Amino acid sequence: xxxxxxxxxxxxxxxxxxxxxxxxxxxTLFSCNTNVQKxxxxxxxxxxTHLEFQTDKRVETMYIVFxxxxxxxxxxxxxxYQANALAYFNKYKNHTAVLLAKKLVQRGFVADYAVNWLFxxxxxxxxxxxxxxxFPFSIRPMNSDSLELFxxxxxxxxxxxxxxKFFKSQETFLDKIATDVKDSFTRKDIIQVIENYxxxxxxxxxYVILSPLLHSGGFTIERxxxxxxxxxxxxxxxxxxxxxxxxxxxxxxxxIHEFSHNYSNPIVEQFMAESKKFxxxxxxxxxxxxxxxxxxxxxxxxxxxxxxxTTIRIVENVYGKEAATELTDYEKxxxxxxxxxxxxxxxxxxxxxxxxxxxxxxxPNILRRLGEIKTQAAN
Numbered sequence: 001x002x003x004x005x006x007x008x009x010x011x012x013x014x015x016x017x018x019x020x021x022x023x024x025x026x027x028t029l030f031s032c033n034t035n036v037q038k039x040x041x042x043x044x045x046x047x048x049t050h051l052e053f054q055t056d057k058r059v060e061t062m063y064i065v066f067x068x069x070x071x072x073x074x075x076x077x078x079x080x081y082q083a084n085a086l087a088y089f090n091k092y093k094n095h096t097a098v099l100l101a102k103k104l105v106q107r108g109f110v111a112d113y114a115v116n117w118l119f120x121x122x123x124x125x126x127x128x129x130x131x132x133x134x135f136p137f138s139i140r141p142m143n144s145d146s147l148e149l150f151x152x153x154x155x156x157x158x159x160x161x162x163x164x165k166f167f168k169s170q171e172t173f174l175d176k177i178a179t180d181v182k183d184s185f186t187r188k189d190i191i192q193v194i195e196n197y198x199x200x201x202x203x204x205x206x207y208v209i210l211s212p213l214l215h216s217g218g219f220t221i222e223r224x225x226x227x228x229x230x231x232x233x234x235x236x237x238x239x240x241x242x243x244x245x246x247x248x249x250x251x252x253x254x255x256i257h258e259f260s261h262n263y264s265n266p267i268v269e270q271f272m273a274e275s276k277k278f279x280x281x282x283x284x285x286x287x288x289x290x291x292x293x294x295x296x297x298x299x300x301x302x303x304x305x306x307x308x309x310t311t312i313r314i315v316e317n318v319y320g321k322e323a324a325t326e327l328t329d330y331e332k333x334x335x336x337x338x339x340x341x342x343x344x345x346x347x348x349x350x351x352x353x354x355x356x357x358x359x360x361x362x363x364p365n366i367l368r369r370l371g372e373i374k375t376q377a378a379n
Contacts, residue, residue, distance in 0.1 A: 050189075050192070050205075050206060051185075051191055051206045051207075051208065052182075053178045053181050053182040053207075053208045054178055054209050055175075055210055055211065056209050056211075057123070057124065057164075058121070058124060059118075059209060059211050059214075060167065061124060061154065061158055061163055064089055064213070065097050065098055065101050066101060067082070067085060067086065068093045068095070068098045069093075069101050069102045069105075071101075073215050074215060075216065075238075076215070076216065077244075078238060078241065079235070079238045079243050080173070081173055081174075081212040084166075084169070085166070088166050092160075095153075095156075096153045096157075097153035098157075100146075104142075104146065112135070112219065113140055115221060116135035117137070117147065119133045119221050119223060119230070120132070120133055121151065124158045125155060125159055127155050129151065131223060131225055132223065134223075135221075174212075177212065180245075181208070181210060181245050181250065185250075185251055187251065187318060190251075190318075193318060194256065194259055194314065195263070197359070198263040198267075198310070198358065199356075199358030199359060200358055200360075202227070202262065202263075204222075205228045206229050206230075207230045208230075209230055209231070210232075210233055210235075210243075211233075213234070214233065214234025216236055217233075218234065218254050218257075218258045219232045219258070220258040222262060229262055231254070231258035231259055233250065233254050233258065236254075248326075252323050252327070253311070253327060260310055260311055264310055265303055266360075267306070267360045267363050268306045270363075271363055271364075272302065275298075276298065278370045281374045281377050281378060282338070282370065282373060286335045289334060289335025290335040290336075292334070292335070305336055305338060305342060306366070308331050309342035309343050309346060310346065310359070312331070312339065313346045328340065328343065338370070338373055341373055342366060342369065344369075345365055345366055345369045348365070349362040
């Protein structure tokens with residue numbers, strides 16, 4: 001889900017927490033037809049799990065441009081795909097698209113902003129801007145002429161470097177990534193689990209897009225013209241030069257976290273003005289760690305606090321207490337000290353669903369709990 005208060009990646013994993021103090025970015029997109037490798041039913045029909053796993057050539061094209069621009073916040077895990085991309089494209093390091101990317105990043109074309117900008121465009125080679133995403137671009141306005149020039153140069157890069165030839169050589173590799181993740185994903189009903197927890201359903205299609213070049217973390221994007229939700233996720237490691245998306249990292253954390261933003265963020269934003277009264281007392285003590293995670297405002301912290309707390313509860317309900325405890329310990333280690341209090345409040349919500357059918361019905365109790373934390377802090 002976009003974060004209109006700060007343009008950082010929604011959920012950098014453990015490896016990236018210190019890097020985010022210096023730079024923030026990631027890239028994301030969705031594609032279909034010839035520009036995407038899908039994992040689904042052999043008959044081509046939509047996966048009955050209501051969740052599809054893919055790689056996307058637009059994502060890879062953009063990340064290759066960033067790779068050539070020496071951008072530091074890409075995957076920290078060397079893999080054969082990355083090496084092959086460098087070998088194939090290295091002679092294009094001075095391409096106009098690469099040089100322009102460097103300038104745009106310096107101006108703030110990063111993270112959520114860049115991701116959502118890209119999702120407005122169709123497949124290469126056309127790469128036409130005619131798709132709609134739910135993102136407040138006006139929060140950080142950028143020169144439209146520069147963005148249009150970048151769009152055109154990305155098309156030129158794709159054509160002049162013969163990206164399709166490279167992708168064809170990597171087709172088996174990319175297909176295997178998506179297929180392996182799909183086959184190892186045990187909870188085929190995870191979207192329904194998320195919707196049941198929040199008490200809200202969306203008439204949407206859900207896609208997990210995997211990129212070998214993305215940092216260890218992810219983004220979520222909502223395409224409103226097609227009612228489609230995407231989670232773009234980078235690998236959590238590498239083994240024998242192959243990107244690894246292990247179960248704990250992907251299934252018991254990232255997928256739940258990223259898609260939950262689409263349900264949690266609107267609730268938190270609806271009550272954001274009421275939560276501001278706690279900022280003076282609760283934010284200073286955690287501010288340093290939170291900023292290292294990439295969240296420089298109280299608003300961005302509140303969005304993340306709630307989604308991380310709900311993720312912990314869903315993880316415990318689905319995967320057990322041990323998995324939830326490990327995730328809780330991590331969240332506290334990176335500055336989300338109040339997550340334990342919110343988790344305890346959510347347990348009450350779970351036992352009183354007859355009284356609180358949806359999480360938005362219960363959210364005033366979360367605010368009350370924050371008030372109690374404020375009082376304890378004052379004493």
